[in-house]
Amino acid sequence: MESITLNYELVLEAQDRLRKRVRHTELISSNHFSRQLGYPLLLKCENLQTTGAFKLRGAMNFMTARDRSGLAQGVTAASAGNHAQGVAYAADLLGVPAKIFMPESTPPQKVQATRDLGAEVVLTGANFDESFAAAQADSNQHGTVFIHPFDDPLVMAGQGTIGLEILKDLPDVANLLVPIGGGGLLAGIATAIKEHNPQVRIIGVESAAAPCMFRAVHDNAIAEVPLGTTIADGIAVKKAGQITTPIIQNLVDDLVLVEEEEIALAIVALLEKSKLLVEGAGAVPLAALLNGRAKGIRGKTVCLLSGGNIDVRTLALVVERGLLAAGRYLKLRIEMQDTPGALAHLATDLAEAKANIHDITHDRRTKGLVMGTTAVQLLLETRGQEHAHEVLGLLAKRGYSVTTEQ
CATH class of the missing domain: 3.30.70.260 (ACT domain)
Incomplete structure (x- = not known):
């Protein structure tokens, strides 16, 4: 397939492909958090997406943009959960074999959810990076199509359709906070929104335990960073994307970090005040606002709740930790x-x-x-x-x- 570059037109094409294949997720106004913060806050609920997370958009766009005959040998991916389910769902819908490599420590619920969608799951590696390397090697050996979880223009364009939905539902949005892992979600959304309205302030939020994009942008160099333990496992990436990083440097207004207790408190707050179940990665934007990490916020603000796939055992631990942090x-x-x-x-x-x-x-x-x-x-x-x-x-x-x- 010829080389392509992420741009606004690519996001529009993705929107056309995904229109009847993914859910246009709700944008919910939060009266409680609006009163607490002093400005209108809305929640973009990708935790209510078909597979429980935004990753379906990128996987589906990547696969539907390609000639079906090119997928005949199947697709391969590496993931700790959400990308796995997105690829598995899209592959099942299109009748394409899918093989997903997941770390050995992946919670059983996420493994089973991926298998239930028809994918073959291979548990290998102590972390995502080891699973990623194994998936690439297997894809090269068997001639399957490898679907990168973030560093691919088609994947980024699929994620960028979230930005188009926000603009449609809230044309006068002033600020948008987005979680960051490798940067595909943030790069895609920033490309869509800044083309339409450059005045929208876009803020990326990352766990302080896994600050790969924060370091890449501030150091002006992409390098591996050591990972700490984080409940935001969906954005725990050692190295920022080669393609995503320059896009984020050019289009994103600010990057901020949040701590583990702040993430736990945000998960508990969303459960109690908004009745929304959100995983650690999806809660980081609200954590940034509730703890004053993002400065100078005024006007209508959107927090992207990127996913809600959190296993029950982890949820119980997070709730207890959040309650401890809240006193x-x-x-x-x-x-x-x-x-x-x-x-x-x-x-x-x-x-x-x-x-x-x-x-x-x-x-x-x-x-x-x-x-x-x-x-x-x-x-x-x-x-x-x-x-x-x-x-x-x-x-x-x-x-x-x-x-x-x-």
């Missing part, structure tokens, strides 16, 4: 006299503070405890940070030796 859970260790009734007195004091005991452990055998004392570890439910401070203040007033834990 809704309070973990304490209290050393106290080991006398009859002491624990009952503590429970009475906590009831007075209106803190609910979620979990309690009573341990007399901890090394370093003075004879005749005991350590009590507590997980308390509170109403938030202010209430948590009230609880700690009352316990200190009653003479307890308290240590807070994370």
Whole structure:
């Protein structure tokens, strides 16, 4: 296939191909977050896309743009989840064999979801990069078409159709915040929106644990960055794209980083206030706004919720972490006299503070405890940070030796 370049016309062509094949996702106004932030905030819900994430757009556009005979040997891809399901869905719809390489640590739910869509799944590699290398080698060996998850003009153009939908539904959008991994989503959307309205401010948001695009743009050099542990696994990429990076340098107004606790809090906030289930990567734009990472925001603002594919086990851990960060859970260790009734007195004091005991452990055998004392570890439910401070203040007033834990 001849070499192509990402431009506005390529995004328009993608829109025509995808019109009846992908969902035009909702743009929902959030009254709660609008009041909290002081400007109109809307949520672009790609978490409600057919496969639960935006990746379907790029995969579908890539495949439908090619001659069907060129796909006869099948397609190959590497993914930790969303790109896998996008490729598998598109391949199944078009009757094309698909082989997806996924890291061995991929949650079983994501593996099964990909298999349910008819793709062959190969679990290999400790991380995405190792799976990517294995997928490329297999594609070269068997003559299949390799679908890059982000660094391909057709893939980027497919993702860029999100920008066209936003412009149609909200012509006077002033700001747009978009998650970044390798940069395909951001490059495609920026290409679509800036051509139509250069005044729209576009901000890319990345996890501080995986800042490959942030570093590439600020250092003016594309290089591998070490990955920390992040709940935004969908954007945990070691190296920014060769094609995506210069586009982002030219068209994107700002790049910001968010921390893990901020992402967890955003996931919990979206669940509670908007009734929307969003994965870590999809929550980073809201995390940036709620924590003041993006400066000078005024006017109608859109957060792109890029996906909602989060497994139940991870969700439970994230919710607990988010509640801890918000002060809704309070973990304490209290050393106290080991006398009859002491624990009952503590429970009475906590009831007075209106803190609910979620979990309690009573341990007399901890090394370093003075004879005749005991350590009590507590997980308390509170109403938030202010209430948590009230609880700690009352316990200190009653003479307890308290240590807070994370």
